[in-house]
Amino acid sequence: MSQSYNSIKPNVIDDEMLQKAVEEQWPEDIGTLAKSEGVDLKNVTELQLGFRNILQIDNLWQFENLTKLQLDNNIIEKIEALESLVHLVWLDLSFNNIEVIEGLDTLVKLQDLSLYNNRISKIEHMDTLQELQxxxxxKNNLTALEDVVYLRRFKKLRTLNLTGNPFxxxxxxxxxxxxxIPDLVYLDFKRVSDTTRELAVSKYHYLIDPLEHEEAQALAQLEEKLAKQKELEYHKRAFVEYLNGSFLFDSLYAEDTxxxxxxxxxxxxxLLxxxxxxxxxxxxxxxxxxxxxYEKREAEVSEFYEGLHEALTANQQEGSKIILDFENQNKERLDEIHHATSYNIAESKREEYNEDILQLSETLMTLEIQTADQLEELIKDFEKNIAVIASTFIExxxxxxxxxxxxxxxxxxxLLEISINTLEKxxxxxxxxxxxxxxxxxxxxxxxxxNMVNASHNVHLxxxxMRECDILTNAYRWQASVTGKAFQDEIDRNRNRVKEIFxxxxNLQEQLDNSLQEQLDSIELLEPPE
Structure with missing residues (x-):
């Protein structure tokens, strides 16, 4: 069923093997170039490592964007070191010596998985593979038919191969x-017929009905749990988690024996x-x-970004109009240079056009300065409003x-009074x-x-x-974060815009120089030598 390495020298996945594998799967001309210049493994999306006598999976963390991985026909004993391959969609581990399904938790995008011809005796540890199709x-060691029930959790599973197992x-x-598995389309390379499906439902409905009831209950519980988690996250964003009840009060006495x-x-x-x-x-x-x-904070942030978007949109529209008008004129200027009949005429047109380019640069930069000033005022007003909201909340x-x-x-x-009176009695x-x-x-x-009563009192205080400190720290942190982001985003936007203009x-000046040179060359060809 599986392979033996008693007579085979095991290999490890080292840099040399990986480099060779990458080069082999590329076209010859690209492979030669890759060999001379090196390969950025982050750009590799498919990797074939079959038939290499690999004993242990290792050293694959560099393939951050891998979507397809072949490790078939090796002597691998354990599924491991795949946790970084979070984009993997297709994984082939067939014809190895694997005994336990494990190490797949992070492969949440996996759609196609082959563990054919191994030594596996139980279907397990695959809960996160909800995209599995x-x-x-x-050809494994599956003996308990009940193991198949585990596969019900994969709602997208349509093709299943179990052939060759004892059960x-x-x-x-x-x-x-x-x-x-009612939605199965293919089982053991054969399409599931409607007749087979009807017979299956009729024969095993006494098992399926209670199973579906249990699953419905489990789903309801899960949805309730997720709803509570979502609600808690909302409360945390408002900095008031666990304050809608007796949690804080109970925590005062949690360890106060x-x-x-x-x-x-x-x-x-x-009294208590x-x-x-x-x-x-x-x-x-x-x-x-x-x-x-919290809702007030969210509204303030939303209103600010709406105003920001309006200002930027107006700027972009004005900038686009300026550039469009220039490029319409630009075509005429280039045509004039192209049809110039002498060097002096071409040079004169070039100077005029160059002046137009400099004027365009000045216009665009002036517009950007005006925009930056406008956005700076918006951000400063936003900063003031956020400061007022935060300080009011804090107070x-x-x-x-x-x-x-x-x-x-x-x-x-x-409590102290009661305690002393009771002591005296x-x-x-x-x-x-x-x-x-x-x-x-x-x-x-x-x-x-x-002393005991005072100690208890001090713990409560x-x-x-500490709870007050948590709330205030979160409020200060939010204030710094939201305003800091606004300022930094504007710095980045302004820097990128200036870079775009330059x-x-x-590009316009380069286009002008090239056009002029082409026309000068053509003029020289037309003029007879002296």
Whole structure:
């Protein structure tokens, strides 16, 4: 079934093998040129490495844009080192010694995969290959027909080759496969007939119906999960993720074991519930405010880029009109030079035309300067507006987070008061409540009890401050990013536009010089020698 390398010297994929493979698959003239000048492997899209006694896949990371890879008829034992080939569409690993399907996770564009004639005993580890249309895994060691059910996840799979596996000997093999992969068009090199499909559905509907129900439930769960992820990403862009509920409050107590003990003290539970209610209310106010401010930020950015686009469009239209008018005149000027009957006339026309080119250059550069000034004003106004939006948001966030701290401080004061009163009652044996032993152990020393309550309070304040810091940091970072991008984009645009103008003017002058020289040459040929 697979190959042995006991009598064959294994090869490794080194630079020499790769260079040779690239040269061999190109036409002779191009291959010779590539050999002399070298090949940029990033430009290679297809690579044939079959029949080379390769034992281990390696050194392919340089082929960033590879779409087709042949590694058939080697002695490869493991699928590996393919993670960088993210554009791969076609992969042939047939006639090797592979035992496990693995190492394909990043090949999300793969459409055609051949693992024919290997030693594979299970179909697995292919979940990310959702573009798979053609799959050949014939002549392997597949014994469990149930493995075929795994292939249901590939909704685009139309061609499947399983022939030569042990489970193909089972009587109902074809019907089982067709029933479980209903959209299959070709199985084992034969077209699936409507009759076969109907028989398959009739025979195995008792398996397919519950399977489809499970898949529908799984799909619904996945869609719900993706919707939640999308919603969370939206909240993160608004800088208020996890503030629409009790997450922040719960995080204050997540690792506070001492606070959990203090909750047993008389009156603390009611105090804690009231604190929680008020704290969560502030968080939800902040959350809703954050979403509104996010929409305001997005609207401001969108409005700015719309204005920018309008200004650039007007500039491009005016520039195009100037160039079009010039090129209409340009044709006339070149015709005049071309039909000049003497050197003096041609030279005179050249000087006139050269003046026109210089005037065009000045006009285009003046237009670009005016545009750059206009865009600079737009960007400065945008920067001011963004600064106002950001500073308003930051100040309001500070105010709401201060409310959280105030709630924590008031809760701390009341908790400290209850704790000390309970301690005093405990010392006088006036405590009626039956408290757990670990809680009673706290009611021994006032200093220890106060320190514990204060430590818990400090942890709570720290977590509140950290959440506030996260929001403010994100706001500052957004402000710097969005304005910095606007300025940098304009610098790049202006630089490119000036470069375009210079290149255009240089081309016109070169065209003028060539036209003049051609006409002078023709004049010399016409004039008789003295």
């Amino acid at each position: 053609i799959f050949s895994i014939g 193909c000997e089972e009587e109902q093999y074809v019907l089982f496969v067709v029933a479980h 001492e606070a959990a003990k203090l909750a047993y003290l008389p009156g603390v539970d009611d 519930q009231a604190y929680r209610k008020d704290f969560v209310s502030v968080c939800e106010n902040l959350f809703n405010y954050g979403l509104k401010e 309001n966030v500070k105010g709401m987070m201060a409310q959280c701290r105030d709630l924590e401080n008031r809760h701390h004061e009341k 405990s010392v006088k044996n006036e405590l009626d409540e039956d408290l757990p032993d670990d809680v009673r152990e706290l009611l021994v020393d006032k200093t220890t009890l106060v 720290l977590k509140i401050n 290149q255009y003017i240089d």
